[in-house]
Amino acid sequence: MEVQRALERLHMTIFSQSVSPCGKFLAAGNNYGQIAIFSLSAALSSEAKEESKKPLVTFVAHDGPVYSLVSTDRHLLSAGDGEVKAWLWGEIIKKGCKEVWSRHPPYRSSLEVPEINALLLNPKENSLLLAGGDCQLHTMDLETGSFTLRGHTDYIHCLALRERSPEVLSGGEDGTVRLWDLRTGEEVQTIEVYRHEECARPQNGKWIGCLATDSDWMVCGGGPALTLWHLRSATPTTVFPLRAPQKHVTFYQDLVLTAAGNSCRVDVFTNLGYRAFSLSF
Amino acid sequence: MSTESNKKRKPKVIRSDGAPPEGKRNRSEIDLASEIEERRIQSCVHFMTLKKLNRLAHIRLKKGRDQTHEAKQKVDAYHLQLQNLLYEVMHLQKEITKCLEFKSKHEEIELVSMEEFYREAPPEISKCEITMGDPHQQTLARLDWELEQRKRLAEKYKECLASKEKILKEIEVKKEYLSSLQPRLSSIMQASLPVQEYLFMPFDQAHKQYETARHLPPPLYVLFVQASAYGQACDKKLSVAIEGNVEEAKALYKPPEDSQDDESDSDAEEEQTTKRRRPTLGVQLDDKRKEMLKRHPLSVMLDLRCKDDSMLHLTFYYLMNLNIMTVKARVSTATEIVTPVSAGYVDLLSPDMILSCLYPGDHGKKTPNPANQYQFDKVGILTLSDYVLELGHPYLWVQKLGGLHFPKEQPQHTVTADNSLSASHMETTMKLLRTRLQARLALTKQFASLEHGIVPVSSECQRLFPAKIVSRLVKWVAIAYEDYMELPYTRDIVEAGLAEDTHLYYLALIERGTAKLQAAVVLNPGYSSIPPIFRLCLNWKGEKTSSNDDNIRAMESEVSVCYRELYGPRPGYQLLTNQLQRLCVVLDVYLETESHDTSVEGPKEFPQEKMCLRLVRGPSRMKPFKYNHPQGFFSHR
Numbered sequence: 061m062e063v064q065r066a067l068e069r070l071h072m073t074i075f076s077q078s079v080s081p082c083g084k085f086l087a088a089g090n091n092y093g094q095i096a097i098f099s100l101s102a103a104l105s106s107e108a109k110e111e112s113k114k115p116l117v118t119f120v121a122h123d124g125p126v127y128s129l130v131s132t133d134r135h136l137l138s139a140g141d142g143e144v145k146a147w148l149w150g151e152i153i154k155k156g157c158k159e160v161w162s163r164h165p166p167y168r169s170s171l172e173v174p175e176i177n178a179l180l181l182n183p184k185e186n187s188l189l190l191a192g193g194d195c196q197l198h199t200m201d202l203e204t205g206s207f208t209l210r211g212h213t214d215y216i217h218c219l220a221l222r223e224r225s226p227e228v229l230s231g232g233e234d235g236t237v238r239l240w241d242l243r244t245g246e247e248v249q250t251i252e253v254y255r256h257e258e259c260a261r262p263q264n265g266k267w268i269g270c271l272a273t274d275s276d277w278m279v280c281g282g283g284p285a286l287t288l289w290h291l292r293s294a295t296p297t298t299v300f301p302l303r304a305p306q307k308h309v310t311f312y313q314d315l316v317l318t319a320a321g322n323s324c325r326v327d328v329f330t331n332l333g334y335r336a337f338s339l340s341f
Numbered sequence: 342m343s344t345e346s347n348k349k350r351k352p353k354v355i356r357s358d359g360a361p362p363e364g365k366r367n368r369s370e371i372d373l374a375s376e377i378e379e380r381r382i383q384s385c386v387h388f389m390t391l392k393k394l395n396r397l398a399h400i401r402l403k404k405g406r407d408q409t410h411e412a413k414q415k416v417d418a419y420h421l422q423l424q425n426l427l428y429e430v431m432h433l434q435k436e437i438t439k440c441l442e443f444k445s446k447h448e449e450i451e452l453v454s455m456e457e458f459y460r461e462a463p464p465e466i467s468k469c470e471i472t473m474g475d476p477h478q479q480t481l482a483r484l485d486w487e488l489e490q491r492k493r494l495a496e497k498y499k500e501c502l503a504s505k506e507k508i509l510k511e512i513e514v515k516k517e518y519l520s521s522l523q524p525r526l527s528s529i530m531q532a533s534l535p536v537q538e539y540l541f542m543p544f545d546q547a548h549k550q551y552e553t554a555r556h557l558p559p560p561l562y563v564l565f566v567q568a569s570a571y572g573q574a575c576d577k578k579l580s581v582a583i584e585g586n587v588e589e590a591k592a593l594y595k596p597p598e599d600s601q602d603d604e605s606d607s608d609a610e611e612e613q614t615t616k617r618r619r620p621t622l623g624v625q626l627d628d629k630r631k632e633m634l635k636r637h638p639l640s641v642m643l644d645l646r647c648k649d650d651s652m653l654h655l656t657f658y659y660l661m662n663l664n665i666m667t668v669k670a671r672v673s674t675a676t677e678i679v680t681p682v683s684a685g686y687v688d689l690l691s692p693d694m695i696l697s698c699l700y701p702g703d704h705g706k707k708t709p710n711p712a713n714q715y716q717f718d719k720v721g722i723l724t725l726s727d728y729v730l731e732l733g734h735p736y737l738w739v740q741k742l743g744g745l746h747f748p749k750e751q752p753q754h755t756v757t758a759d760n761s762l763s764a765s766h767m768e769t770t771m772k773l774l775r776t777r778l779q780a781r782l783a784l785t786k787q788f789a790s791l792e793h794g795i796v797p798v799s800s801e802c803q804r805l806f807p808a809k810i811v812s813r814l815v816k817w818v819a820i821a822y823e824d825y826m827e828l829p830y831t832r833d834i835v836e837a838g839l840a841e842d843t844h845l846y847y848l849a850l851i852e853r854g855t856a857k858l859q860a861a862v863v864l865n866p867g868y869s870s871i872p873p874i875f876r877l878c879l880n881w882k883g884e885k886t887s888s889n890d891d892n893i894r895a896m897e898s899e900v901s902v903c904y905r906e907l908y909g910p911r912p913g914y915q916l917l918t919n920q921l922q923r924l925c926v927v928l929d930v931y932l933e934t935e936s937h938d939t940s941v942e943g944p945k946e947f948p949q950e951k952m953c954l955r956l957v958r959g960p961s962r963m964k965p966f967k968y969n970h971p972q973g974f975f976s977h978r
Contacts, residue, residue: 063839063865063871063872064872064902066837066838066839067839067872067874067901067902068902069837070833070834070837071894071897071898071901071902073891073894073961075959075960075961124977124978125959125978127959127960172954172955172976175958175959175977177959177960193955193958193959214957215955215957215958217960218960233957233962265936267957267962269960269962307960
């Protein structure tokens, strides 16, 4: 019914997206558990019509929202409520596509199924790192096997991989950024962001929503202000002057790109802390 | 004869030479006188011989002539005979050829073929032995047979004619008998009326209705027939009646077979209208308008009765010049309806509103017949919506029930009433009408309660909500469409096309402590199959709407998108109240699960009383709005 469809679209949130390995398709996951595949080549081409901007195919992947999507060179991995599913990129645009495999990381409680907020691919070891509602980091070998890394006291929002040393950073609702060594599975360092006065913003909360790392440097933000940290000394160096809690951040060469999620702008900063420019929708 | 004459001549010649010499003159004189006498006698004899010869020659000539003549005559006679004979011959030949060419009439008669003839003819006629050999006899025999057969057939024909006459006479007699029966039957029916009433079998009434129905214009007739059929077959609670002035109808609108009378009638009418010359042009125009919008004197009334004895009375009119049908509606209930008294209250049961958008988009303000636009231009009518209050609404479903179809793509010259169109729409429309009446009655009752700040939740729906709800509904008012559009937080609804001027708009205010939640509600006329849509604005520690707070968005989603759980028992009319109740619940959750701001002194305004597994979840950090029954805790979707 079209009213229902219009209502759904008004209340839809897209949580995740991932580009196919060939670069022609974009997969997007929304809060109804659906994944839509768009053809980027058609939509960006010169003869793009209105229909090119509609998805090629939409299917229900999970019961709950699809919070995270990541692509390997052959598969699209989607994470929903407590499970990870893999879809073949080659098959995904055909209707009635089924997942190649579906795995559940082991969970403690069975009353509520924790969500998976972040997926991270570790290409060197061909493993997948998951983190989410059960406050734990899981590593899943893309064939089988998993082991857990504990530590957070509240659920984990985001993950980032440190390239030089095989470490992974996780930021969570409890306001901490923790570094983990992948080989030993132990926590190396904890940074309690909210305790630092320069960046803490208690009125927004202490949760860390986004994380990006450049091996020596790290940017994190969320409830506290977006701050650039030097990892070895674990000290904040620059606080970026943005009011809204940031949801996404990436390093790009020497610049930091960040987006808040409830404005239409992507702000670009240099590491020295001033806003270079903003990209806006 | 000739030799004689030659001899006689000769002597003459000789004699003349033989004259004696001159010696004797005296004897000569006497000899001479005797010679002269002799000669004279000879000459006389010669003369007589000459005459005789002449005579003989003549006679011979005559004889010869006569003979010739005779012979000639004979020849002529023969010739004549010959001619006669030849003529006869020719004549005879002609006759022969005529005879030979003669086509006897008998050849024009189609005789039966040989085999058949020999098969069928009785032996005394066919006489095989003779006829086989002799074609002449054969033909004769065949002709005989033909004659025989024809005589027989002529007799049969006479017999048949006679029997036909007899039968015709019998028919006449029976007809007379039957026509005498008719007045007797009607007198019996009259006499049986009291019996019918006693037994509740109103055949007479139905008969009268059908009588009146014959004077209905075609679309109303189609509607009447289809509705009666539907009522008898499927829906005992539907009753159909015809109202209006039959005499006027008879005078005005003769049945289509009498088309000539129709023309003369309309001519007479035209004359009458033009004779009435009014002084001012405006009044004339007014008259013309009235004439154009004239209704047929007869109308069809449909009464739909529902389970709780509330009734929807629909009166269908036909506008003759515009060839469209309109409907007027009225609601009557068994018990008194408590109508809300707030300012700006829109009566959902008003005749104007109750049938609006029965089918999506069918607002009934414009005439469905595209040809009417030209007619309106002539008399200066802008749009039919100015006149709907008195004429009734020309909804599209009304036209369909009357079998009138106005296709947009190919405008037709004359749109005639179609039975099958009416039949195909009858059932769905009646069901929709019933649902509409029930929904509106339910809504009116709910509004009356909501005005007093009570959200009526029936016992079957209690399981959808927790036992303790602290937030309360403080205000419920109707607002205008323009006011709704001006609210800043409703923009996306308007842009998505979900808010139109045919919808109804309300503002609800829910309060708890210092928190005030304003909810703007769009109510689609097609409630409850189309759910109401809520848009929220929370005033607590700042103004929060879905554009700046994801949790408000989640609350709106919980109420507007997940509406299917809130329908309640089957007809689902409790959707609105359940949605309002759920809104109170999610407001409670929102306020109680708000994380405590450690920088501000003092305890939390709303201590957490709801049982929640997790307070925050997902990258958007949603609060747990979903209520789980019977465990009674809140979780995330």
